[in-house]
Amino acid sequence: MRIGIDLGGTSIKGGIVDEDGNIILEKSLKTVKGKDENGDRICNGIIKIIRELIEEKNISINQVNLIGIGVPGNVDYKNGIVGRCVNLHWENVHLGNILEKEFGVKVLIDNDANVAAGAEYLFGSTKKANSTLLVTLGTGVGGGAVLNGKIYRGINGAAMEIGHTIVGENFYNCSCGNNGCLETFTSATAIIKYAIKLIEEGRKTIITDIVNGNLNDIDAKIVFNAARKDDVVALEVLDRFVKYLAIGINNAISILDVDSIVIGGGVSAGCDLFMDKLINEINRIKLFKDIPFCTIRKANLGNSAGIIGAAMLDRI
Amino acid sequence: MRIGIDLGGTSIKGGIVDEDGNIILEKSLKTVKGKDENGDRICNGIIKIIRELIEEKNISINQVNLIGIGVPGNVDYKNGIVGRCVNLHWENVHLGNILEKEFGVKVLIDNDANVAAGAEYLFGSTKKANSTLLVTLGTGVGGGAVLNGKIYRGINGAAMEIGHTIVGENFYNCSCGNNGCLETFTSATAIIKYAIKLIEEGRKTIITDIVNGNLNDIDAKIVFNAARKDDVVALEVLDRFVKYLAIGINNAISILDVDSIVIGGGVSAGCDLFMDKLINEINRIKLFKDIPFCTIRKANLGNSAGIIGAAMLDRI
Known part of the structure; x- marks a missing residue:
C-alpha cells in the first residue's frame, strides 16, 4: 500500500494506491492562499489528508510502504526539500523530514511534471x-x-x-x-x-x-x-x-x-x-x-x- | 592498458592509453576513399594499426583490457554495430564482432561525439x-x-x-x-x-x-x-x-x-x-x-x- 499526494496551488489531493497503480481511496482539501514560508499550514493539510486516508481505509500507517508527493516547484529530490515554489509561497521547506518524523514512513518528493511523467510511463499511455x-x-x-x-x-x-x-x-x-x-x-x-x-x-x-x-x-x-x-x-x-x-x-x-x-x-x-x-x-x-x-x-x-x-x- | 581508435572520414588514428588517460603511443593511417559496404578495407586498416601498436610497444594482446572505437555515424552500442556512416560508406557493419574475433579482447564502439564528450568528462576541461x-x-x-x-x-x-x-x-x-x-x-x-x-x-x-x-x-x-x-x-x-x-x-x-x-x-x-x-x-x-x-x-x-x-x- 502506498500514499500519493498531489500538491497543487489551490488544493491538496491524496490517495491510497495499490502496487498496480490503482487509486483505491482518494481525498482532497482546498488550501487557503497566502503566506506559508515555513510550510506549516500546508504541511498540516497534508498530514490531515494522510490521517483521514488511513483511518477511512482502516489500515495502520505501518502498512504504508511509501508516502510520495508531487510539488509544483523546484525540488531537491535527494534531500526531500522543496526549494522555490511560487504558488505555495514556499522557500526551502524540508517537507521530507517533517513528514518522516510525523509518520515514520519513507517519504519521497519530486516536481509535479516529473511525477506525472513517471505515472504515464508506468501505467499510462506510454507504459x-x-x-x-x-x-x-x-x-x-x-x-x-x-x-x-x-x-x-x-x-x-x-x-x-x-x-x-x-x-x-x-x-x-x-x-x-x-x-x-x-x-x-x-x-x-x-x-x-x-x-x-x-x-x-x-x-x-x-x-x-x-x-x-x-x-x-x-x-x-x-x-x-x-x-x-x-x-x-x-x-x-x-x-x-x-x-x-x-x-x-x-x-x-x-x-x-x-x-x-x-x-x-x-x-x-x-x-x-x-x-x-x-x-x-x-x-x-x-x-x-x-x-x-x-x-x-x-x-x-x-x-x-x-x-x-x-x-x-x-x-x- | 587500453587501445583507443578514432575512425575519421580520411584517416584511422589509434593509440595505447594508460588508466590515467595518457596516450603512450600513437599511430595513424590514411584511408582510401570509396565503397566499403561490408567494412573489410577499413577493418583491415584498424587491425593493422592495432597490431603495429602492440608490436612497437612490445606488449601482448592479453595485456589489453579494452579496444574502444569512435565512429563518425550512428552506432548500436549494445551490439557493436555501426549503422549508417556516410563518410565511410558503411551500412550495418558488425565492427565489434569482427575485432573481437580477431583479437579475443573486449571491443566497444560508440559515436565520435559521445566518445569525445566522455574523454572531456573523464580527463578534460570538465573532469x-x-x-x-x-x-x-x-x-x-x-x-x-x-x-x-x-x-x-x-x-x-x-x-x-x-x-x-x-x-x-x-x-x-x-x-x-x-x-x-x-x-x-x-x-x-x-x-x-x-x-x-x-x-x-x-x-x-x-x-x-x-x-x-x-x-x-x-x-x-x-x-x-x-x-x-x-x-x-x-x-x-x-x-x-x-x-x-x-x-x-x-x-x-x-x-x-x-x-x-x-x-x-x-x-x-x-x-x-x-x-x-x-x-x-x-x-x-x-x-x-x-x-x-x-x-x-x-x-x-x-x-x-x-x-x-x-x-x-x-x-x-
Whole structure:
C-alpha cells in the first residue's frame, strides 16, 4: 500500500494506491492562499489528508510502504526539500523530514511534471516505452521525462523546462523575459493571444460571436471548437500552434532520442483536433527519416497522474 | 592498458592509453576513399594499426583490457554495430564482432561525439562535473553528453543532435531540409555564409581585402581574425553567431540541466574571442537566475579526445 499526494496551488489531493497503480481511496482539501514560508499550514493539510486516508481505509500507517508527493516547484529530490515554489509561497521547506518524523514512513518528493511523467510511463499511455517525455500544455508549458526507466531530474532539479526553449520569434515576450519561448506559441495563453491578435487586425471569425465581442472571454477550448467548425481564423491559430509544437517536440527528440512522447495539460483536450497534424509535421521535419519515429499520444491518466506517480516515486 | 581508435572520414588514428588517460603511443593511417559496404578495407586498416601498436610497444594482446572505437555515424552500442556512416560508406557493419574475433579482447564502439564528450568528462576541461554536454562547432554542429556519469545515447543512438534543433529563422535552409537549425547559425559554414551575405549586400570589410575579393576563400578563421581587429562586419557576424549559440546551448540546458558545457570542433579556436560574450548572453537569457549556472569551457583535449574517450568506453 502506498500514499500519493498531489500538491497543487489551490488544493491538496491524496490517495491510497495499490502496487498496480490503482487509486483505491482518494481525498482532497482546498488550501487557503497566502503566506506559508515555513510550510506549516500546508504541511498540516497534508498530514490531515494522510490521517483521514488511513483511518477511512482502516489500515495502520505501518502498512504504508511509501508516502510520495508531487510539488509544483523546484525540488531537491535527494534531500526531500522543496526549494522555490511560487504558488505555495514556499522557500526551502524540508517537507521530507517533517513528514518522516510525523509518520515514520519513507517519504519521497519530486516536481509535479516529473511525477506525472513517471505515472504515464508506468501505467499510462506510454507504459511499454523505454523513455517518455511528457509535455504539459496548460496556462504555461512544462515537461518531465523518464529516461531509460528513471525520472531525469538534472543537476538542479530543473530539467525538462521545454516551455522555455526558444524556437522562433514571437509578437510578444514570454513571462521569463525572453522572446520566442515555446510557451508563447503553444500554451493556452498563446492560443488565446494569437486569436485576439488576428481579431484585432480585423479578421472575421465565429470566435467573436461566441464571446459576444468580449475578447477577454476567449479561451483555448472556444478556439478549438471554432476550428472544429472549420472557422478559418481558428484553423490559422491551430496551424501556428501545431507548427511550433512540432518544432519544440522535435528539438527535444533531437536531444533526448526518446521512444515516446505524451501530451498532457488542459490543452491536450484538443488532441483529437491536432494530433494527426502534429505527427505529420514532426515526421516532415525530423532529422533521421529512416529511424522509426517515437510514438506520440495524449496522456491518459488525466488528473490521477499526480497521485499515482507520487505514490510510485521509489520505482521510477 | 587500453587501445583507443578514432575512425575519421580520411584517416584511422589509434593509440595505447594508460588508466590515467595518457596516450603512450600513437599511430595513424590514411584511408582510401570509396565503397566499403561490408567494412573489410577499413577493418583491415584498424587491425593493422592495432597490431603495429602492440608490436612497437612490445606488449601482448592479453595485456589489453579494452579496444574502444569512435565512429563518425550512428552506432548500436549494445551490439557493436555501426549503422549508417556516410563518410565511410558503411551500412550495418558488425565492427565489434569482427575485432573481437580477431583479437579475443573486449571491443566497444560508440559515436565520435559521445566518445569525445566522455574523454572531456573523464580527463578534460570538465573532469569535476557530474554531467557534461559537448557541443562541436565545425563544418556542421554536433554534440555528445555524459549525464550522471554515463554517456547518454538515446533509444536509437541518435541523441544530442543539437545542430539540428530549430532556434529561429534563417536566410538559407539547412542541409537536412529544415529552416532555422542551430547548425545554420553557428557552424563554420554559417559564419562564412553570413559574412559573404553582408559583403554581397555592399558592406565594406577588411575580409574582402584579406581574400583579395575571392569570397570563396573566406573561412571562419579569417572572419574571427577580422573581428579581433574590430572590423565592424566581422563583429556583426560574431554577434549573430553568439546570439544563436547562446539560444541553442540555453535550450539544451533547459532540457538537460547539466553542470558543464564544453565547446569543441574547429570553430572553438575562436573561444578567446567569443567565450565572454557567450557566457554573458546565456546568463542574460537563462530561466533560473538564482541557480548557479553551469560552467562553459573550451574543450582542452583537442584531437586526442577521440582516442582517449574510445579507450575508456567501459568507464563512461
